Amino acid sequence: MPTRTVVIIGGGIAGLATAVRLIQNGIQPIVLEKRPFLGGRAYSFTDSDTGMEIDNGQHVFIGACNQFQDYIADIGASDQIRLEERIGFPVLKHGTTRWIKARKLPGALANLSALFGYTHVGRVGQLRILWGLLRIKLTRLGANSTHDLITFDDWLRDHGQNDETLRNFWNLIILPTLNDNITGVSALTGIELIKVALLSGRKNPGMGIPLTGLSTLLGSNARDFIESHGGEIRTGVDVHSLEISDGRITGVRTTSDELVEGEAIVSAVPAAAMIPLIPGGSKGQDDFFTPAESIRTAPIVAIHIWYNRPVVSEKIVVVLDSPLQWVFNETDLKSRTEPGQHIVISLSGAWEWQDRSKQELREIFTAEMAKTFPAARTAIIEKFTIVKMLEATFRVTPGSRRQRLAQRTPLPGFYLAGDWTDTGWPSTMESAVRSGNLAAEYIAEDIGTGDQFTLTQSEQGT
Numbered sequence: 001m002p003t004r005t006v007v008i009i010g011g012g013i014a015g016l017a018t019a020v021r022l023i024q025n026g027i028q029p030i031v032l033e034k035r036p037f038l039g040g041r042a043y044s045f046t047d048s049d050t051g052m053e054i055d056n057g058q059h060v061f062i063g064a065c066n067q068f069q070d071y072i073a074d075i076g077a078s079d080q081i082r083l084e085e086r087i088g089f090p091v092l093k094h095g096t097t098r099w100i101k102a103r104k105l106p107g108a109l110a111n112l113s114a115l116f117g118y119t120h121v122g123r124v125g126q127l128r129i130l131w132g133l134l135r136i137k138l139t140r141l142g143a144n145s146t147h148d149l150i151t152f153d154d155w156l157r158d159h160g161q162n163d164e165t166l167r168n169f170w171n172l173i174i175l176p177t178l179n180d181n182i183t184g185v186s187a188l189t190g191i192e193l194i195k196v197a198l199l200s201g202r203k204n205p206g207m208g209i210p211l212t213g214l215s216t217l218l219g220s221n222a223r224d225f226i227e228s229h230g231g232e233i234r235t236g237v238d239v240h241s242l243e244i245s246d247g248r249i250t251g252v253r254t255t256s257d258e259l260v261e262g263e264a265i266v267s268a269v270p271a272a273a274m275i276p277l278i279p280g281g282s283k284g285q286d287d288f289f290t291p292a293e294s295i296r297t298a299p300i301v302a303i304h305i306w307y308n309r310p311v312v313s314e315k316i317v318v319v320l321d322s323p324l325q326w327v328f329n330e331t332d333l334k335s336r337t338e339p340g341q342h343i344v345i346s347l348s349g350a351w352e353w354q355d356r357s358k359q360e361l362r363e364i365f366t367a368e369m370a371k372t373f374p375a376a377r378t379a380i381i382e383k384f385t386i387v388k389m390l391e392a393t394f395r396v397t398p399g400s401r402r403q404r405l406a407q408r409t410p411l412p413g414f415y416l417a418g419d420w421t422d423t424g425w426p427s428t429m430e431s432a433v434r435s436g437n438l439a440a441e442y443i444a445e446d447i448g449t450g451d452q453f454t455l456t457q458s459e460q461g462t
């Protein structure tokens with residue numbers, strides 16, 4: 001049975017992953033979450049009209065997200081996600097569809113073959129892209145890499161890319177994965193992403209999707225695992241400050257003035273919520289925490305339309321030269337059998353849309369759907385709703401790498417988790433899980449483990 005106790009502030013993916021990994025190390029976690037539900041920025045809610053579980057935003061992962069998939073396996077939910085074998089999705093441009101689709105070839109060759117039939121970029125453009133990929137493959141990224149200081153757009157232009165390849169290929173990948181335009185992200189993050197997604201194994205860029213609502217997948221399954229292994233989860237508990245004794249963080253004080261003590265404390269909240277918890281502010285801690293104050297966020301707007309009959313035949317369609325960006329056929333993706341079709345239009349880097357009214361967005365996006373998908377012209381819209389997440393992800397602008405803090409802090413007894421901490425991954429579920437695993441491993445090193453009971457297959461090296 002677990003013998004040590006650690007308090008985790010925040011019940012998002014990072015906090016829950018920390019708890020699961022602590023349990024695997026024989027340490028008992030207590031998760032304190034201020035909202036009434038778990039999942040943080042990845043949750044779902046029940047729509048009162050349809051009774052359906054609707055996600056707060058379309059969440060996908062790729063094959064390369066191995067710690068996320070291991071975590072899902074650990075909480076017993078592998079049957080609630082599906083991963084495509086290899087990359088493959090249609091791209092629609094001015095009425096013409098072309099596929100980015102990998103052939104059955106070994107390793108990264110399969111990924112490169114995905115370009116062959118993709119004629120939204122001309123022959124010369126395809127050669128340019130292959131050249132850019134080669135240059136990325138050959139680029140070394142050290143700890144002091146200057147690639148963090150320039151934009152990925154500038155770097156790619158310096159390496160043979162032009163408007164055509166940037167718009168029709170590179171930004172098509174960067175915008176949804178980094179939730180920002182290619183002109184706004186650092187070359188370091190762009191290169192890291194392409195290396196892991198496209199230039200490694202054939203499975204790495206395969207797209208994965210949840211088959212259930214996010215609160216079931218990430219909330220209920222994690223709760224069941226944690227509670228059935230001796231951990232504790234308390235929702236509706238807002239942590240106000242850290243408690244210090246003899247120069248060591250020994251507990252947290254809640255807004256209702258309750259003291260919750262532990263051998264170690266993990267902050268698994270976004271950077272902006274972590275800073276006010278630090279005693280005396282971030283200054284005075286050798287400036288360890290100060291860089292995190294500069295973290296900025298980017299919005300995602302999800303547009304949900306329920307048509308009375310199918311209007312999109314594929315599960316996912318990317319639309320170029322249109323505000324539609326990525327269109328998800330939620331009905332087919334989740335293998336639902338209801339009549340009609342539930343479409344989700346996921347708008348990344350959505351500064352342009354975040355302040356528009358529901359009515360304005362309805363006019364613009366239903367018209368755009370009708371223009372792009374002929375069947376949408378005559379289908380009846382049964383319901384329309386929008387979900388705006390204004391602080392959906394942290395930004396990876398040039399110079400932002402130093403904002404990402406290590407999970408082990410200079411404050412004895414205090415650790416960090418959260419997608420924004422230093423994991424090498426952008427703002428993703430994979431980053432959140434990695435941060436939790438790292439925080440838990442540091443704690444186990446520092447305070448010692450209890451009785452360990454299980455290891456995932458990948459940890460066992462199989």
Ligand SMILES: Cc1cc2nc3c(=O)[nH]c(=O)nc-3n(C[C@H](O)[C@H](O)[C@H](O)COP(=O)(O)OP(=O)(O)OC[C@H]3O[C@@H](n4cnc5c(N)ncnc54)[C@H](O)[C@@H]3O)c2cc1C
Nearest residue numbers: 010012013014034040041057059060239392418419428429
């Ligand atoms: C619309 C949208 C779409 C996305 N799409 C994708 C995608 O396709 N793929 C992908 O991989 N990622 C995606 N993401 C990003 C992903 O959701 C996040 O990276 C991940 O959920 C971050 O988890 P976290 O635990 O680090 O932080 P959070 O989810 O922010 O969790 C922090 C938790 O701490 C709680 N908290 C804060 N302050 C306190 C306090 N004082 N006391 C107690 N609790 C507190 C919060 O309520 C929250 O539950 C998307 C995000 C959004 C919003």
